[in-house]
Amino acid sequence: MVGPSPHKPRRKVKKSSNGSEVSSVSTNSGRSSIIKPTYPLAAFLWPARSSVSQWEILPLILMAVGLFRWAAGLWGYSGFQNPPMHGDYEAQRHWMEITTQLPVSQWYFHDLEWWGLDYPPLTAYHSWLLGKIGGLIDPSWFALHTSRGLEDPILKVFMRATVTISDYLVYIPATVIFVRRLSKLQGVNTWTASIALTAILMQPSTILIDHVHFQYNTVMLGCVMATMSSALAGRYMWSCVFFVLALGFKQMALYYAPAIFAYLLGACIFPRNIPRLLGIAIVTAASFAILLLPIFLGALYDAYRGIDARPDLFGHFAPLPIFTEYSFRINYKAWYYPLIQQLAQVIHRVFPFARGLFEDKVANFWCALNVVVKLRKYPTETLQKASLVATLAAIAPPCLVIFVKPRKELLPLALATTAWAFFLFSFQVHEKSVLLPLMPMTVILAAKHGLNKSTRAWVGFANILGTWTMFPLLQRVDLRVPYYTLTLLWAYLLGLPPTSFALYKQEGSPTWTGFATTAIHSLFYFLMAGWHVVDAFLAPPHNKPDLWVVINIGIGAVGFGICYLWCLWSLVVESGLFESSTTEKGKAKTQ
């Protein structure tokens, strides 16, 4: 640890990557003669500016972000003391219960009314592992049936620990490696990269949803981060493996799939590289096969032991949940029938096609539109088609750009744009899904000029707005204090409104994009602050009890639409697709 070595030189030899760039970093107020940090996060890392090895600073960052995660976890979780159904916490705990207590073949069939498993197999395996470990500590935590709705405080500590450990095993290492690769690729010095890393890891929405409200999104997000990271290193096959893992953990990762697909396809076509294409295809297929293998083997083994996947039917044949009209063609006595049955059930559980356009109130296009036009009067199929067309139209431009210009440093922006498109226009969106577009959008802080005023303003805006749209969700379980604390802390660290407006002070010659940014952001920050005041002190009218939430999602949807456009525009500018016409704008943006 810390050795008392009194005679060592006071300053270490400067690392090559820490050289003269530091003083020219865009985070410093460029022209003034005194160099000083322009926002608090830079100030916190200020003493590490020169001559501090990354191996000293990295453990400190990881400890600090861990402390905030754990402290936030002292608060309640979703569904705490809220019977009969409890919430996400109970869902995750219940999955640990069923995966450890039931034969594999029944995982996706068991009592679907009580938090039936509806995530892909990797989540099931993850739950199984955690359930096994937890069962060693206290078997009653995951006892079949009797443990439902358990609120043992030690169980809470265990569950919080599983989130934190999963985070530290997947998301955090992936982010550290990603930031390092991206900063090396773009010539960003390690000190600036450390600032970006801290900012990414302190992102309030992930902490609030995973460590407070309770879920394991960071595992999926971490796998996607690893996908991008592998792409940066040029390891396409690994990218595929990680992305399959992400999909296998949480189907929401599909939001990224078109962009990943377009990128990989582009990377195989410009220039043409058929072996790579084949390799990618084979690795992807093999990864899926391996992912499903335990479920399949379990199903076969259970069939061999005579355990029926659906004991409630007493051996009677039941039509498959999907492609029901074709299920009579399959011989349900064949050896492979359990496999088809499992696969059909997994797909049916994971993709709820039969549900409506949206369930709860969420800040996307459809929910916002619903305020103006009552969408319920249209048939579900029309709405589904409209949603499909709108989503395709919105994801087409970013996918096209990344396909034509498959440059790895464009990946975060392409992922962010497609994820925004899905969030805004697709079907069955949950408010927590805003984490998906936020993650790749936030990591561009680590890119070249990522910490300059314009990028910081936009990334900050998207994050503050995203967290703000989750406020009704958090408020329901009395999590206002951690919401305000973590959001304001992040805003403070990055010098964002409402803590500081210095970000919008234009230096040198003012630009129109600068004015537009300032105008849009000021308006939204004003609306958000005003909404909080109204929500806190005024009760909504009696005939419209959801009015405040509806206003929240309306503002959120418009803001997210703007974020989509900004990501798309940045993607186009960065790709250099229209180099000649956008040079000036590009300069203006990166100033």
Next chain:
Amino acid sequence: MADSYPSIAQCAVVATAFKVLLFPAYKSTDFEVHRNWLATTNSLPVQEWYFEKTSEWTLDYPPFFAGFEWILSQFAKVIDPGMLRVYNLEYESWQTVYFQRATVIITELVLVYALNLFVQSAPPAFRRPSHAAALSILLSPGLLIIDHIHFQYNGFLYGILILSLVLARKKSTTLLSGLLFAALLCLKHIYLYLAPAYFVFLLRAYCLGPKSVFHVKFGNAFKLGTGIIAIFGAAFGPFAYWGQIPQLLSRLFPFSRGLCHAYWAPNVWALYSFVDRVLIYVAPQLGLAVDLDAINSVTRGLVGDTSFAVLPEITPRTTFLLTLFFQVIPLIKLFFDPTWDTFIGAVTLCGYASFLFGWHVHEKAILLVIIPFSLIALKDRRYLGAFRPLAVAGHVSLFPLLFTAAEFPIKIVYTIFWLVLFLLAFDRLAPASNRSRIFLFDRFSLLYITISIPLILYCSLIHQATFGKTLEFLPLMFTSSYSAVGVVGSWLGFLVVYFTS
């Protein structure tokens, strides 16, 4: 570069965010103690404050602190009057928790202000190290564990102490420093332990002339004397008028307690007890007599009066004389060299002596040593060498205060974070000394710090895994003995530094 970053204010903001997140954390009975005092001072006339005993946690702080609670209770009235009812024992509505936790954070602003003043009053060459030292106090894991989790108002009280110490830096504010310290004594009497250093310093630097000790500055002596009398009069006068002083003193100084607190504070007596425990097994071989009654008290654990099986009993008188003796030694030097640095050194050594030899010392009292020491720890590398084992031992010894699973990662990770951050930073900032250092001592401190890692692992994880709920006193005994070695070691090291510089 004029300013150092991050600034004290920036750190305070981030630390506040962290402390707000700790609102739902574990809180000890001290939370109920302070709630009861809020209720007592708010709902009863002053005459009854020191007689009220509905709760077992009676008011046992001096009058100014009671007044402080009364002021807080005026705000508490608005938040939730429920907490102000004396019979509402164990009352902890979320409003009460938020309010009491928030008052700790807000009153800690005194500390922020005092630290700011400390950095500004430092000589320019010493400003950067002072800044680092100030941040180390502000972010101290001791204050975090004791105030923001366990629950107390040390941030506020130590803020006043530091303010008083900093005011002693300038001739013009020395009087204010003395008066502030008098007020501090009327807030919490634990600071009496530091009073001898104040007495000698104020006497020599303020009441006597700089050239000769026979040149008495009567004007200064008069101002100081009347000021102190006025402050004590304001605090205790009304109670003296009502004839309540004996009752008040019996509350403030409960001598009926045992030598060691329930959990041994890491001092000389912890080592003494440890040796006694070892001697129980060794004594028969050596032919020493073993007191069989005492063995029972050993196996019962650490609660209650400690009695020794082999070694002679310790009386309050012994501890008092030892404390006084080890306080007087550094004060002699202070008398002949009344500079600010020596003064802080003497305050630190008074803290050490009382912590190491005092009667019924609580482990929280280690802050009485760490905080004044932090102010001069960066003077040069020799000071830092003595500070290092204290920083490790003092904070490790606080771990048993928190024993709940949810707070376990916080106390461990936060303390390691603080130790790594500040010991690395201090190592860079402390200038080399112009005197030769004690080679062996450095090696000792490195070895000592290394041992802390397996010790923490054993006490927090391995012991429970192997022994379960049995032998619960073992990890506590190891922690306190280990910490006692560190505190005693750093004390010896600092004594050498103090007398040779």
